[in-house]
Amino acid sequence: MLPSTMNVTLAISNKSLLDKVTSIISSFKDVGLVKNVKDYQELMPELEKTDKNLFFVIDLTSETFSAVTAKAQDIVTDHDKNVIFIVNDDQKTDEKYSAILDNVIGANFKLIELSSLISDLKSETGSDNFPIPINNFYKVTAFPCDIFVKLGVDKYVKIANEKDPVDDNFIQKFKAKRVDSFYVKSHDFYDKCTALFSDKLADVKLFDTKEEYVRKSQEILHGMVKDLGVNEFIVSKVNETLASVEKELQKPNLKKVFNLFEKMKGTFIYDHSYLTMMFCNILCKHMDWESEQVRSKLAMASMFHDLGMANPKKAFYEGAGKSKITTMDQELSQEILDHGRIIAEMLQADKEMPQEVINICLNHHEGLGPEESYPRGLTGTNLTQLECVFIVAHDFVLELYKIAFNTSKIQKAYDAVAQKYTSGNFKAIMKAFEVALEEEIKPSI
Ligand SMILES: [Fe+2]
Numbered sequence: 001m002l003p004s005t006m007n008v009t010l011a012i013s014n015k016s017l018l019d020k021v022t023s024i025i026s027s028f029k030d031v032g033l034v035k036n037v038k039d040y041q042e043l044m045p046e047l048e049k050t051d052k053n054l055f056f057v058i059d060l061t062s063e064t065f066s067a068v069t070a071k072a073q074d075i076v077t078d079h080d081k082n083v084i085f086i087v088n089d090d091q092k093t094d095e096k097y098s099a100i101l102d103n104v105i106g107a108n109f110k111l112i113e114l115s116s117l118i119s120d121l122k123s124e125t126g127s128d129n130f131p132i133p134i135n136n137f138y139k140v141t142a143f144p145c146d147i148f149v150k151l152g153v154d155k156y157v158k159i160a161n162e163k164d165p166v167d168d169n170f171i172q173k174f175k176a177k178r179v180d181s182f183y184v185k186s187h188d189f190y191d192k193c194t195a196l197f198s199d200k201l202a203d204v205k206l207f208d209t210k211e212e213y214v215r216k217s218q219e220i221l222h223g224m225v226k227d228l229g230v231n232e233f234i235v236s237k238v239n240e241t242l243a244s245v246e247k248e249l250q251k252p253n254l255k256k257v258f259n260l261f262e263k264m265k266g267t268f269i270y271d272h273s274y275l276t277m278m279f280c281n282i283l284c285k286h287m288d289w290e291s292e293q294v295r296s297k298l299a300m301a302s303m304f305h306d307l308g309m310a311n312p313k314k315a316f317y318e319g320a321g322k323s324k325i326t327t328m329d330q331e332l333s334q335e336i337l338d339h340g341r342i343i344a345e346m347l348q349a350d351k352e353m354p355q356e357v358i359n360i361c362l363n364h365h366e367g368l369g370p371e372e373s374y375p376r377g378l379t380g381t382n383l384t385q386l387e388c389v390f391i392v393a394h395d396f397v398l399e400l401y402k403i404a405f406n407t408s409k410i411q412k413a414y415d416a417v418a419q420k421y422t423s424g425n426f427k428a429i430m431k432a433f434e435v436a437l438e439e440e441i442k443p444s445i
């Protein structure tokens with residue numbers, strides 16, 4: 001929330017743009033003085049003030065303030081999250097703005113975009129409202145609770161009631177307005193929204209034909225991966241490998257595993273397994289492990305690792321950490337703690353199954369030591385690099401669910417993983433991941 005004495009300086013010369021920004025700024029609670037500066041000379045002394053309660057919106061598209069462009073990065077260094085630059089839409093991805101991307105908005109922004117940007121910059125914590133990516137609502141046929149759209153800090157408008165039917169046209173209407181998340185109240189998020197993360201990519205009943213459903217769910221998963229900055233080349237490579245994993249599963253010895261794999265298609269297990277495979281590939285690229293053999297082992301491990309869990313909905317709890325899992329209902333906690341071992345045993349039935357794949361499945365919740373890891377409580381010094389790559393990619397995907405796939409918070413997801421995995425073989429992997437994030441993922445989101 002904006003502090004009570006937040007004073008705003010607007011450096012915008014175009015009248016209609018100024019009106020648009022002013023009306024949004026004024027919609028925020030707790031804004032004090034709103035001041036318009038008429039030129040560069042008037043703006044500079046304001047920027048030199050060190051008052052933390054100053055907030056700036058500066059229009060770099062107008063000639064009056066274009067000279068500020070050269071100083072943009074320094075201004076962000078001084079004022080951090082208290083400054084927004086308006087730039088030409090086609091220049092948003094320019095290299096000169098890459099370091100201050102979070103502070104930049106295109107000139108043709110929608111009202112809601114600026115509101116969201118301000119709220120993202122200003123209120124990182126303490127919100128009572130949770131964003132859920134709009135595509136996740138294809139997973140259910142009725143809204144699990146009251147649904148809101150965000151209009152500004154603490155401003156939400158209800159657009160659907162609990163139990164209202166979901167339909168494609170309704171979602172498309174909001175997508176057309178560039179709404180990418182719906183909001184729910186925090187208590188509803190925890191109590192009623194599990195299906196939005198653990199169920200199918202799209203509910204078959206929402207569509208007239210099965211073909212339409214399959215097309216839609218592939219479109220959603222593909223879109224998610226692209227939104228996360230995974231390039232087309234990796235997506236197509238991974239899809240090829242996935243096809244060969246499915247072929248592998250035709251072996252009579254793997255009949256049981258095949259049945260489980262088929263059953264989990266369209267569930268949380270499939271979604272997060274597919275995403276894990278993508279991020280394994282990105283990490284491999286930055287570790288200089290480009291062999292098809294490695295890719296194939298990680299693909300198998302990705303698609304098999306949670307098949308030991310009988311109910312896909314339970315997989316939602318797998319990343320909670322051992323200390324929390326052991327406090328859950330005993331049956332549930334036992335199933336979670338055992339799922340790696342169960343699938344590892346099933347895979348042993350195939351004599352040609354690489355031991356590394358079996359070990360990854362067995363160890364995919366290891367790495368944090370006896371307090372938090374299961375089943376054995378190992379650290380990075382007892383795990384191979386390949387196992388560590390998988391663990392990091394998998395945990396990062398679980399973190400992405402926590403930030404509701406909001407790409408502007410991707411650093412937060414990375415930081416959460418980096419903070420946890422610091423021992424032994426994790427060190428080299430996290431270094432590679434940092435490079436991947438800066439050089440590959442961030443520039444493309
Ligand atoms: Fe798992």
Ligand SMILES: [Fe+2]
Pocket residue numbers: 272305306315318394
């Ligand atoms: Fe998993």
